Amino acid sequence: MDLNSLFCNLNGLQGIILERSKFSDEHQKLDLHGRLEFSKSRCQKCSNSFFELHQWQNKSIRLPASGITQKVVLHLKYPRGYCLICDKVQPAELKFIHPEFRGLSCSFVEKAGRLMEETTCAAAARIMGFDRKLMWKIDQWRMKYLKQFYELPKDLDVTYMSADEVHFLTRRFSKRRHPFSSKYFIEYVTNLVCTKHSKVLFNAMGRDSIALGSCLKQLTQQQREDIKFFALDMNDGFFKAVINLCPNAEIAVDRYHLVENMNLVFNELRKDEYRKAKKKKDQFQLGMLEAGRRFILMERNPTLSIEEQNMLGKLKMLNVNINAGMLIVDYFHKVLDQKSLRKFRQKLAQWYRLVRDSKLKIFRKFAMKVRSYRKNIEAYIKSNLTTALSEGLNNKIKVLKRMGYNYTNEKSFRNKILQRCGFLNSTYINTNFLFWHVSTPQI
Numbered sequence: 001m002d003l004n005s006l007f008c009n010l011n012g013l014q015g016i017i018l019e020r021s022k023f024s025d026e027h028q029k030l031d032l033h034g035r036l037e038f039s040k041s042r043c044q045k046c047s048n049s050f051f052e053l054h055q056w057q058n059k060s061i062r063l064p065a066s067g068i069t070q071k072v073v074l075h076l077k078y079p080r081g082y083c084l085i086c087d088k089v090q091p092a093e094l095k096f097i098h099p100e101f102r103g104l105s106c107s108f109v110e111k112a113g114r115l116m117e118e119t120t121c122a123a124a125a126r127i128m129g130f131d132r133k134l135m136w137k138i139d140q141w142r143m144k145y146l147k148q149f150y151e152l153p154k155d156l157d158v159t160y161m162s163a164d165e166v167h168f169l170t171r172r173f174s175k176r177r178h179p180f181s182s183k184y185f186i187e188y189v190t191n192l193v194c195t196k197h198s199k200v201l202f203n204a205m206g207r208d209s210i211a212l213g214s215c216l217k218q219l220t221q222q223q224r225e226d227i228k229f230f231a232l233d234m235n236d237g238f239f240k241a242v243i244n245l246c247p248n249a250e251i252a253v254d255r256y257h258l259v260e261n262m263n264l265v266f267n268e269l270r271k272d273e274y275r276k277a278k279k280k281k282d283q284f285q286l287g288m289l290e291a292g293r294r295f296i297l298m299e300r301n302p303t304l305s306i307e308e309q310n311m312l313g314k315l316k317m318l319n320v321n322i323n324a325g326m327l328i329v330d331y332f333h334k335v336l337d338q339k340s341l342r343k344f345r346q347k348l349a350q351w352y353r354l355v356r357d358s359k360l361k362i363f364r365k366f367a368m369k370v371r372s373y374r375k376n377i378e379a380y381i382k383s384n385l386t387t388a389l390s391e392g393l394n395n396k397i398k399v400l401k402r403m404g405y406n407y408t409n410e411k412s413f414r415n416k417i418l419q420r421c422g423f424l425n426s427t428y429i430n431t432n433f434l435f436w437h438v439s440t441p442q443i
Helices: 003-010 106-116 121-128 133-151 211-216 221-226 236-245 255-280 285-287 291-298 307-320 320-336 341-358 361-372 376-381 386-404 412-422
Strands: 018-023 029-036 052-063 071-083 088-091 160-172 184-194 199-205 229-232 250-253
Touching: 003 018, 052 106, 088 211, 106 121, 121 133, 121 386, 133 386, 133 412, 160 211, 160 386, 160 412, 184 211, 184 386, 184 412, 199 211, 199 412, 221 236, 229 236, 229 376, 236 250, 250 376, 255 320, 255 361, 285 307, 291 307, 291 320, 307 320, 320 341, 341 361, 341 376, 361 376, 386 412
Parallel strands: 029 071, 160 229, 229 250
Antiparallel strands: 018 029, 052 071, 071 088, 160 184, 184 199
């Protein structure tokens, strides 16, 4: 293979003869001058050979940079000829020119697209030395184009699944129904996550049973039946969707959401006791129960100095309700630490007695909530499945949204989630053919 053919193959060019080149050291720009032979030319419409040459045309095409070059431009001379099938003069077929972005080669668009799978459009534009707005259009087109090839891996293990919502956009109502109605409307995206692969499989707008149901319906019936455990937060809509569509799945409520609810209950108790101390003008309890110290009261193993430990012991002696609340919170952690169902049930029964003996209404109400979710907590004990992966992916999505200075197009946002956190990228979809040719018409 000669140097001309090698360079053409590396840049996805077909049938081009390079005549000369010029490199600018100052701008690191490479100008190539090439020609498409008339004998190898085909009609753009019907792909048949030309009968006779009509004229030659010139066109500049951007190629991907290589080596130390920052910009590579091909100045192409190609024929227009008379086609007997079309019965008129037609331009020659140039398969390596992108049909959507006519001034760019397919190899340039694909290289830019793969770069934008890992970084922002602005960063890719700086690396490629191109306009960032056009790079954004390339990214949008490519995600939409790859969506037709999107499918889950054949070896996908769906036995452990989870789902969670992530904030998309906060909109302001143009008209309010009445003066006391909400000013804002918050939109969410629900993501269906495979915890074995740490990937988002599908997503949908909303955070209710319809949103999660539309995600689950995109799985096959066999895949839905193969799901054994499903980690969710305490969203009744999510529960309904999983119960209806996944007959063999046990729903697990993980300790993160349980402890979060427990801490909220304890914080309400702290506020009540703070108000009582304020009426009594008890300066010691006011200082110990202020909002800034609430985490010390709820922490399992606080690293306190001897003086702080003495002050905390004094607070427990003075305030019976706070002492009881701290014991309930600490024992609840021990309940969730159990590894077997038998020990979990024993510890949970003891925790119920502890709550009952405390005579604190706010904790009794929480105990009733725990009782209603008991089967789901037992599923967590058996599987040790949490929504930690979903929360981690949510954090990645939030970073992605901040890097893009927020999204307003829901389809673009959902596709970007699948690209960065799912299987909608060149790692899982073979896009090598896009370096040479993109079939038309486009979707």
